[in-house]
Amino acid sequence: MALLPVEEAIARLLALAKPIARIVEKPLAEAQGLVLAEDVTACVTFPAFDNSAMDGYALRHEDIAAGAVELTVIGESAAGRGFSGRVGPFQTVRIFTGAPLPEGADTVLMQEDAEALDAQRIRTRFTPAKGRHIRPRGQDFKEGETLLFVGERLDAGRLTLAAGMNRPRLPVFAPPRVAILSTGDELVAPGETPGPDQIVASNAFGVGALARENGAEVLDLGLVPDRADAIAEAVARARQAGADVLVTLGGASVGDHDLVQSSLLSLGMELDFWKIAMRPGKPLMVGRLEGIPVLGLPGNPVSSLVCALLFLEPLVALLARRSSPARAGEALLAEPLPANDTRQDYVRARLTRDDQGRVLAHPFARQDSSMMRVFAASDALIVRPVGAPALMAGDPCPILVLRPV
Ligand code: AMP
Ligand code: MG
Numbered sequence: 001m002a003l004l005p006v007e008e009a010i011a012r013l014l015a016l017a018k019p020i021a022r023i024v025e026k027p028l029a030e031a032q033g034l035v036l037a038e039d040v041t042a043c044v045t046f047p048a049f050d051n052s053a054m055d056g057y058a059l060r061h062e063d064i065a066a067g068a069v070e071l072t073v074i075g076e077s078a079a080g081r082g083f084s085g086r087v088g089p090f091q092t093v094r095i096f097t098g099a100p101l102p103e104g105a106d107t108v109l110m111q112e113d114a115e116a117l118d119a120q121r122i123r124t125r126f127t128p129a130k131g132r133h134i135r136p137r138g139q140d141f142k143e144g145e146t147l148l149f150v151g152e153r154l155d156a157g158r159l160t161l162a163a164g165m166n167r168p169r170l171p172v173f174a175p176p177r178v179a180i181l182s183t184g185d186e187l188v189a190p191g192e193t194p195g196p197d198q199i200v201a202s203n204a205f206g207v208g209a210l211a212r213e214n215g216a217e218v219l220d221l222g223l224v225p226d227r228a229d230a231i232a233e234a235v236a237r238a239r240q241a242g243a244d245v246l247v248t249l250g251g252a253s254v255g256d257h258d259l260v261q262s263s264l265l266s267l268g269m270e271l272d273f274w275k276i277a278m279r280p281g282k283p284l285m286v287g288r289l290e291g292i293p294v295l296g297l298p299g300n301p302v303s304s305l306v307c308a309l310l311f312l313e314p315l316v317a318l319l320a321r322r323s324s325p326a327r328a329g330e331a332l333l334a335e336p337l338p339a340n341d342t343r344q345d346y347v348r349a350r351l352t353r354d355d356q357g358r359v360l361a362h363p364f365a366r367q368d369s370s371m372m373r374v375f376a377a378s379d380a381l382i383v384r385p386v387g388a389p390a391l392m393a394g395d396p397c398p399i400l401v402l403r404p405v
Pocket of ligand 1: 200250253255301
């Protein structure tokens with residue numbers, strides 16, 4: 001099979017997926033970032049009663065219309081404890097923000113505009129317009145009104161509104177479940193002591209983090225030895241758990257111990273393609289197993305992260321009905337780069353800003369795809385298209401932003 005260009009590979013992967021249609025109810029505290037599956041109406045009217053927008057005095061506008069006047073304070077209305085009586089001529093009620101407006105009153109005088117004569121008397125110093133500093137009942141919304149709509153993503157403002165609508169649970173599209181299977185006889189979990197030939201398995205954490213950032217729930221299938229039966233058992237667990245995507249890590253090349261592709265094929269996977277014209281990450285595999293997309297990522301940590309960024313991120317976003325983060329940008333090269341070959345290159349780089357605020361990209365000298373430290377220090381990937389000419393310091397270059405500067 002020929003090496004597939006990156007953009008075509010991404011398009012073919014996305015063609016295998018469609019947005020999750022399952023609907024679940026989530027409590028507000030768990031609904032952040034999810035997408036509404038139905039329109040939502042308000043269960044209450046807000047505000048439910050006329051109330052004060054200020055600390056001050058509730059009074060009858062007609063009593064103060066002619067100018068400064070003395071009023072008798074007959075009680076108090078506080079938030080959560082209103083005044084049960086009625087404000088009559090030349091009477092007033094001390095009122096606080098959010099407290100119900102007492103019957104008879106139609107205006108609130110700010111406390112700064114009143115002079116306290118004694119505990120029971122004030123003199124007005126200013127005449128506000130009638131109705132001033134009152135939030136009328138229903139000024140925000142009324143019971144039964146549709147305020148949130150299908151397809152809207154639940155962010156801070158919408159979650160606050162939903163709570164205010166007295167909706168403790170919301171119908172949302174289920175987050176996609178991404179199962180991650182790490183393969184390799186050499187792998188031990190972080191925290192264990194690796195034997196002489198072993199390494200600590202790392203990349204499921206970064207790949208899982210990227211999936212979650214884009215709205216997925218992650219099912220970690222754990223570390224699976226390089227044996228077809230062990231891979232089959234882990235895939236069975238993924239299916240049982242209702243995975244919407246299967247991601248494999250490692251075992252993707254053509255070595256004697258790279259069994260992922262052959263094992264999945266024997267389980268019935270339809271292979272769409274593998275081998276992409278990119279660096280890092282050539283041995284990326286895409287297929288479909290029982291209707292769900294399968295993404296086989298290379299084992300080297302940097303390769304798996306770059307591939308996850310390019311492929312898993314838009315896949316999860318599509319399933320989750322979200323837009324993937326806008327990473328594409330441009331920077332000025334801080335150092336020259338050589339001409340590129342036949343694979344699209346993703347060069348790890350640090351970003352800074354010059355004194356004019358322009359973004360500069362500093363490529364790291366070491367680009368080995370096993371170097372986690374270099375990737376962790378990278379703010380961006382410089383994209384080097386197939387056949388791109390050599391660039392000089394100061395030349396503009398396309399980047400994918402990992403961390404904005
Ligand atoms: P493979 O694709 O299995 O040939 O793996 C390529 C390289 O990545 C090898 O050096 C593996 O030891 C390493 N590797 C594979 N899986 C992981 C993992 N989960 N975490 C860290 N390194 C890995
Ligand atoms: Mg391996």
